[in-house]
Amino acid sequence: MSGLILRLAAPLQSWGEHSTFGERDTQPYPTRSGILGLLAAAQGRPRTTGLADFFHLRLTVRVDRPGVLLTDFHTVGGGLPRDQTVPTARGDRREEGKGTVVSHRHYLADAAFTVAVEGPDELIHELSAALRHPTWAPYLGRRSCPPAEPILLASGLTDPVRALKRQVPLSRERPHTGDTVAVDFIYETDIRDPHARAHLMDVPVSFDPLRRAYRPRAIKVRTEHLPADLCGGHGVDQLAALAEYAGSARQGG
Template sequence: MSGLVLRLAGPLQSWGEHSVFTQRDSLRFPTRSGLIGLLASAEGLHRGRPLSAYEELRFTVRIDRPGIRMIDFHTIGGGLPRGVPRPDGTQRPRDTATMVTRRQYLADAVFTVAVDGSDQRIDELAQALRRPHWQPYLGRRSCPPDQPLLLRQTDDAVAHLETKVPLARRLRQGEEPVVEFVVEGTADAADAVTEIADVPESFNRYDRRYRTRSVSIITRTLPGQLCSAGEEFWERLIAYVTEEES
């Protein structure tokens, strides 16, 4: 097994789980469906194509900065000559075409993600992320990621989250960094376990289907030397990205 270390950061992110058209929610951490969507975009996978190539992947999320939840108010469809399309492909009448939607985002959030899979699959994903077919995005196409997105390809990505990947945080004297991890399945040391419907079976525009899975939230204390702020943090992050695997 090998893995990738990704850094998900940007002005806005949105990781919906049970959204409907007029109310778009966001969980407080990246979803499996959102992460698979990011990778599928980089690989150029068309909507409706089988997602079996992503089933083997395991995701571990480190919540570096939870961000601020915000709600954006939208109106769509006003003045469109043919009205707003319905999910079944028909059109809403023009006199009822304007629709109000409210969409949740996470502003200024940062997550570090370990992606584990077979050596061949991880090699394919690393190549796609270095030269993406389509723009990767953080849950929605309106949310492009900051760079660097791909930090490292390594044999033990989860261990890197715990011991090597720099954390942008300023510590007080004697303070230790406490960070939440989101892991797949039910963990014995979990602070909380929840079930979410974010395992995609189909991204088809007219037939999106998802299964449920369990995830565990675990609080861990990380080594204090991982923490830095400002210019020092970016120097450490660049050093981590460019250093050779030992």
């Protein structure tokens, strides 16, 4: 077993778990389906390809910056003649003057997450290569949310979760007092765990558009105190800290 370190940061990201029709939600942290979809896209997997090998991957998310919830009031198809309005479920067109489709789309603005991905050595090696040279452009939950920086920070780590807690720079300012900083971690746990904080329907069984299916997953959110020295600040300072870590991780690998 080995692992990767992924950095998910962008002006906007959105991790829907139960989006339907006009209400497109986002979870406050990346979902398993969103992360695995990103990895599958990097590999160039067709949506009809099986996902059985991904079941062996284990994800741990560190919340560097939770971001701010943003809601976009979105309209499509307004003011168009009937033959150009949005198709209905029956396959016909909406009446002229009633063709506007309204939706509320939720995003996380200025959020940053660092993710440890653990799995079998061969699969981790394949994913690392795919992320360095992705077949399809990666995005953070939706195609309108491209990453601000390269996603892969480190690969081939024997204990990526420990790296999250002791080595990978945090995207936040160092506190004025104290030697530690409180950081939330999202851990996967057994669906029967009585201490699970949430149960999400976000384990993809199939991405096939005609047979899309998901299974439930349980998570625990735990606040841990990390060394304040991990704080890399913002802007240029943050990028420099991340680049230094990525360089050292490559040399160590």
